[in-house]
Amino acid sequence: MLNAELITALLVIGGAFLALLRAVKGPTTFDRVLAVNVFGTKTVVLLALLGYIGDRTGFLDIAVLYALVNFLGTIALLKFVETRRLG
């Protein structure tokens, strides 16, 4: 019952929870941005794993989209923190 995909998914969920704790706790803004970036990476991996477990290949498209949005969102957030403008 407890196969390798399920164990890996549980480990990834635990790691995402720890990163979320750092995002809540983090003393500076950059700690929060870093933790949200790590959480996004974990989300992409978890989407691919859940697509394999539930046998839904459509989850892979969502994972590709989420990886792109995660990177661009991190860069936009950093630009806003540095210059206080989004232009």
Place this chain on the structure above:
Amino acid sequence: MLEYVADALMILGGFFAFSGSLGILRLPDFYSRLHPSGTSDTLGQLLILGGLSLKVIFDSSGDGLSVGKLVAISLLLFVTTPASTHAISRVAQLSGLKPWTGADSKEADFSQKEEDTNE
């Protein structure tokens, strides 16, 4: 045999992902927290998605499109995770965040000694 290789790769990748997040939670400084975020996260996603694509290849219903998407996600994360870590550290350094150099009392002593040697 190859299914066991894929299982081992995936569990090893899950271990790296979990220990990287543990390092982000436990390490004392922002610049030291960059290290588990940049390295073990990249390695963890590479191992997990590699093992998953091996599993999809050797399944009975393995199709090439899913393997291609998995490889595309893996390459995308392999490029963008170190790039965003570098961008975060650069913005933090430009905005004047000082790195942690030890205990607080020791830090004051070191700064004073450095000023003395500069004179």
